[in-house]
Amino acid sequence: MRIGTVLAAFMLSTAAAPAVADIYGYIDAEGIAHFSTERVDERYQLFVRGDVPFDSSRLGAGPAPAPASPLASYLASHPGLKKVENLLHETADEFALDPALLKAVMAAESAFNPRAVSPKGAIGLMQIMPATAERYGLQGDRRRSLEQKLTDPKINIRLAARYLRDLHRLFPTQPELVIASYNAGEGAVQKHNNRIPPYPETRNYVQVVKQFYQLYKPAANALAVALQHDGPAPRRIRMTLPGRRNMPETMEATHD
Secondary structure: HHHHHHHHHHHHHOOOOOHHEEEEEEEEOOEEEEEOOOOOOOOOOEEEEOOOOHHHHHOOOOOOOOOOOOOOHHHHHOHHHHHHHHHHHHHHHOOOOOOHHHHHHHHHHHOOOOOOOOOOOOOOOOOOOOHHHOOOOOOOOOOOOOOHHHOOOOHHHHHHHHHHHHHHHHHHOHHHHHHHHHHOOOOHHHHHHOOOOOHHOOOOOOOOHHHHHHHOHEEEEEEOOOOOOOOOOOOOOEOOOOOOOOOOOOOOOOOO
16 A cells, blocks of 8 residues: 555544644745745745645545645756656655655655755755665665765665655554654654654654645646746755754755
């Protein structure tokens, strides 16, 4: 069963789930798209309302509502995403995952930057920790260190997909715990009695991934062309999550 199928079912029941967070955003003069689960200042405008029902199973039943800003188009057609889209779909099929979930995690984790490095040392598109990579058998060699290998999109995405698949097996009917575990580790979720840990970053991360998941479902993707905006396309994304000091830093420039 795909994680996305379970995620859709979960969204129909909010009994044990925290309130869904609003997401705010804006594109600055340098073409950088900023997103946050809080309105940090007056530049941030409401991007996605958190109280809108999130039933992904209905997204294909009719036209999706057009977002009110070009940020949706940016996320749906980001050049970094386009470079790995085929790889994402191939990997999703291999590990029985929903490609929309992989895209949502990638957007929240690295903003599509394959050379992103977090303050804690997570690397690449899906922000894999070296220790997690070692758990799955990845090792450095004479040609490339483990850290360098994690900047390879194929290696990085496949490791993330294997981890998400295993988390889904651990929490087969609780996709919100799969997402929380990806952020905080399954140990933290288990420590808190198989509930989302009370960490501001993790709680907001779960909401952001769920909202981005909705955006990346096929019905929403069909709007990408219609939502193109005038002016130069944004080049980068910055995500602000309460509890997280900042988005991963880059090891080197990845955009022309």
